[in-house]
Amino acid sequence: MVTSTTGLRRAVDGPAGQWFGLAVRLGLAVVWAWAGLAKVSDPAEAAQAVRAYEILPESLVKPVGYGLPFLELALALLLFFGLGTRIVAVLSGLLLLTFIAGITSAWARGISIDCGCFGGGGAVDASQTEYLQEILRDTGFLLLAAWLVYRPRTKLSADAWLAT
Amino acid sequence: MSEKNREGKRTARERLQEERVAEEARRKRNKKLAVIGVVVAVIAVGVTVGVVVQNQRSKPDTPVAAPAGAIGTKNLVIPDGPANAPSTLVIYEDPRCPACGSFEREFAPTVDQLQDQGKVYNNYHLVSFIDRSLGGKGSKYGANALACAQDAGKFRDYHDVLYKNQPDETSDSFGNKATLISLAKQVPGLDTPKFEACVNDNKYSGWVSAVQQDFDKSSYKSTPTILLNGTPIYPKKGDEEITPDNLVKWINEANAGKPLGTTGPGSASPAPTSTASESNTPPSP
Numbered sequence: 001m002v003t004s005t006t007g008l009r010r011a012v013d014g015p016a017g018q019w020f021g022l023a024v025r026l027g028l029a030v031v032w033a034w035a036g037l038a039k040v041s042d043p044a045e046a047a048q049a050v051r052a053y054e055i056l057p058e059s060l061v062k063p064v065g066y067g068l069p070f071l072e073l074a075l076a077l078l079l080f081f082g083l084g085t086r087i088v089a090v091l092s093g094l095l096l097l098t099f100i101a102g103i104t105s106a107w108a109r110g111i112s113i114d115c116g117c118f119g120g121g122g123a124v125d126a127s128q129t130e131y132l133q134e135i136l137r138d139t140g141f142l143l144l145a146a147w148l149v150y151r152p153r154t155k156l157s158a159d160a161w162l163a164t
Numbered sequence: 165m166s167e168k169n170r171e172g173k174r175t176a177r178e179r180l181q182e183e184r185v186a187e188e189a190r191r192k193r194n195k196k197l198a199v200i201g202v203v204v205a206v207i208a209v210g211v212t213v214g215v216v217v218q219n220q221r222s223k224p225d226t227p228v229a230a231p232a233g234a235i236g237t238k239n240l241v242i243p244d245g246p247a248n249a250p251s252t253l254v255i256y257e258d259p260r261c262p263a264c265g266s267f268e269r270e271f272a273p274t275v276d277q278l279q280d281q282g283k284v285y286n287n288y289h290l291v292s293f294i295d296r297s298l299g300g301k302g303s304k305y306g307a308n309a310l311a312c313a314q315d316a317g318k319f320r321d322y323h324d325v326l327y328k329n330q331p332d333e334t335s336d337s338f339g340n341k342a343t344l345i346s347l348a349k350q351v352p353g354l355d356t357p358k359f360e361a362c363v364n365d366n367k368y369s370g371w372v373s374a375v376q377q378d379f380d381k382s383s384y385k386s387t388p389t390i391l392l393n394g395t396p397i398y399p400k401k402g403d404e405e406i407t408p409d410n411l412v413k414w415i416n417e418a419n420a421g422k423p424l425g426t427t428g429p430g431s432a433s434p435a436p437t438s439t440a441s442e443s444n445t446p447p448s449p
Binding site for chain 2: 040047062075083124
């Protein structure tokens with residue numbers, strides 16, 4: 001029992017854990033890059049995806065719709081290089097919690113929208129809403145971010161390079 | 165004496181050691197602050213540049229090129245029928261929306277007849293949001309082709325042909341410009357080199373996007389949205405279901421005691437003259 005916990009601990013903190021961390025970090029980077037790129041091409045569509053949540057006032061719809069994809073791309077870039085991994089993972093987690101809260105709120109208020117998580121978005125037919133899948137998906141991404149908050153030291157990262 | 169000396173040496177060594185530790189801690193803290201600074205800078209610069217660029221890209225809100233005879237404060241509306249008719253039917257439709265297709269197939273003959281009797285003036289908003297949820301280009305290209313048909317004075321006929329040949333919502337055949345052009349052959353005189361160029365160049369893409377943005381900002385969320393003299397009538401007006409018979413009845417009720425609009429050749433699309441259509445446009449504030 002004791003040996004197995006220390007074994008696990010050694011695995012998490014050792015090189016194997018850091019390689020796993022690299023995979024998690026790059027995985028989350030791909031998620032953010034994909035989400036950001038999908039929203040960059042059509043600013044009007046991105047703004048409408050935000051407007052459809054009926055949470056933000058009209059004056060904030062465009063700044064958020066236009067800026068959010070670039071925030072996601074910036075997080076992707078930082079995760080890719082592994083710079084400030086823990087703080088970037090914390091920001092990623094906060095952003096994902098915001099998304100989950102937004103989707104939950106839309107679901108609870110009974111409005112029918114697409115989350116616009118990876119492009120698209122806006123009002124859809126009530127039969128086309130996928131709130132549960134969207135929340136579960138974001139929760140999965142949240143686990144990736146949580147791991148990096150817990151163990152931010154990963155292989156091939158700018159953080160590791162700076163620490164030497 | 166020697167005792168004191170040794171003590172002094174030790175404290176000096178300790179002090180040196182402490183300083184080294186403090187130096188190390190300072191170095192680490194500075195590094196950490198630098199990393200946080202870089203992270204914040206990357207995010208701040210990225211988002212600021214992004215917002216500015218996207219703002220620039222989505223200007224101007226008023227499209228440069230609107231199809232001939234378009235009306236409304238920003239020329240986003242396609243008029244159809246007699247501009248001086250006593251009733252106005254405002255219709256928001258997406259070329260790919262199945263409910264719009266069934267509405268058109270069921271009601272087009274009735275609406276055309278009401279127009280030809282001078283009873284109603286149609287105002288079309290050609291929205292294009294299905295492309296967003298299902299992917300593809302069919303809504304946008306379809307709306308552009310309708311604008312091209314408006315230029316050619318064949319909006320109504322081409323509009324009817326498109327909805328009669330509407331593909332399944334998930335199939336994006338309107339996203340193929342060749343399909344839109346081949347359907348134009350069903351409207352006599354529409355398939356000209358000018359029309360084909362207009363469709364192939366996606367000439368009114370900016371206008372189509374502006375029409376959609378206008379719809380985005382409206383309180384309407386689905387298509388078709390149909391307003392008779394400002395009152396929503398789809399799928400119901402009050403407790404009454406919309407049917408061709410009810411539509412005729414509602415319009416006759418609204419028109420009671422009012423003179424009918426001017427009909428005759430050319431009263432179909434586009435509106436006879438641009439001045440006539442403008443006179444029916446509410447003045448912008």
